[in-house]
Amino acid sequence: MQKLKNKRVVVLGASGRIGFSLCERLAPHNEVIGVARFTDEERARALNQMGVETIPLDLAAEDLDALPDDVDWLFIEVAYQHGAEQHPELAEALNVHLPARALMYFRNVQGVVFASTGNVYGLPGRVITEEDREAPIGVYGLTRYAGEQVVKFFCREFNIPTVILRYFYGNNEHYGIIKKIATTLQAGELPPIWMGAQINCIAHEELVERTLRAAPHAAVPAFVMNLTSSNPYPLSTIIQYIARELDITPPPLNHIEERERMTLAALTPIQDRLFGPTEISLEQIVKRVCKPLRKSKSIKA
Ligand SMILES: NC(=O)c1ccc[n+]([C@@H]2O[C@H](COP(=O)([O-])OP(=O)(O)OC[C@H]3O[C@@H](n4cnc5c(N)ncnc54)[C@H](OP(=O)(O)O)[C@@H]3O)[C@@H](O)[C@H]2O)c1
Known part of the structure; x- marks a missing residue:
């Protein structure tokens, strides 16, 4: 069209x-x-x-x-x-x-x-x-x-x-859940429960x-x-990718029932039928968001 x-x-x-x-x-x-x-x-x-x-x-x-x-x-x-x-x-x-x-x-x-x-x-x-x-x-x-x-x-x-x-x-590098999770992990904390267990x-x-x-x-x-992305990602995967990019060891993510209950995650069958699955991967997003964060960490150090 x-x-x-x-x-x-x-x-x-x-x-x-x-x-x-x-x-x-x-x-x-x-x-x-x-x-x-x-x-x-x-x-x-x-x-x-x-x-x-x-x-x-x-x-x-x-x-x-x-x-x-x-x-x-x-x-x-x-x-x-x-x-x-x-x-x-x-x-x-x-x-x-x-x-x-x-x-x-x-x-x-x-x-x-x-x-x-x-x-x-x-x-x-x-x-x-x-x-x-x-x-x-x-x-x-x-x-x-x-x-x-x-x-x-x-x-x-x-x-x-x-x-x-x-x-x-x-x-992107200025806003979004990936930036929020990355800065939380940099502060040595786990993402808050309200973010749920799976995230698009x-x-x-x-x-x-x-x-x-x-x-x-x-x-x-x-x-x-x-x-949104064609599928959600487990929070554990997001944390793993971010930790790798920022070169940090995050606190362990234990299974918490309440976190599961707070999940708001979607599939996008209509979008996928019209435009195909989303093309920019989680890994690409994480790399891009973490790059300036890594730099600011090394400037502080
Ligand atoms: N970005 C996302 O990931 C996301 C996710 C879910 C839903 N959405 C929805 O998508 C839409 C756009 O999101 P966004 O991220 O671009 O939001 P945003 O960055 O917060 O932009 C909001 C816009 O609304 C204007 N605005 C706020 N109050 C106003 C007022 N009283 N009079 C006139 N303009 C006003 C702001 O400009 P001024 O402050 O200059 O007036 C700004 O241009 C929103 O409906 C949002 O809920 C976005």
Whole structure:
């Protein structure tokens, strides 16, 4: 299927990890409008240099009227996660009300890509697929699940082709679960129980590439897909790879029932059928994430 070309595209969350990379990929072939608060002005400048028009807006509080509505595609890459339990009103505003307001405002677009999360499955304690029932937990999970329902509703109501991507665990040297585990091991500790016993890991650039490839599959009713590595990895394997890269001996990982119960891990049969299995291996991700960590360790030494 064709990638987006010669389109007018709005990216909500353009300064974020995924939104920024999407703008970077879309800008050479499309007219791109990037929206965020741009708390880091440098991000806006970098986007402008790529030819992206940036519009600063607080999407939790301000009207969308400042945005053009004659656009072809809409990417929603915004969510309120950290602090959701303490500030449920902000989680509701960004995770539920914003998708509703955006789909109403941009109801004439050719397609919508909505970034959701594996957290809509809650903590199943096993490996799941899109066939499994969602069972979100806590304010974050619940508001993301509610956001999906809102998107599904407006997709049908206004006949807007939509794809809902449930991302799990993007990684690069700047962010992600591999970096978190590596720094925990460097501090001589084991990864916390909440990380579970099996974890998916996808390279950031592959997640972005597959987001773009998923866009033309937008449909009514909304097309829903897990987007992560094609299979999860045992935490013990991840620890072993990281320890090798960092040249450390990690504490032993004993079997703990609670860790098993906290597992949120996925298979991605729909993604694999459309695009084939993910190509960047766990080993490649670990090498890349650990390289700067190894350097910083030797600088300190
Ligand atoms: N990356 C992953 O591995 C992953 C995994 C699961 C789900 N997801 C989902 O994918 C989407 C993008 O993730 P990400 O990692 O790119 O997130 P991120 O780096 O945290 O980016 C979030 C974006 O939202 C903007 N934003 C936050 N509050 C805003 C507000 N009130 N008004 C306007 N803009 C606001 C931020 O910019 P400003 O601060 O400048 O406003 C930023 O551009 C999110 O829905 C996230 O839940 C990502």
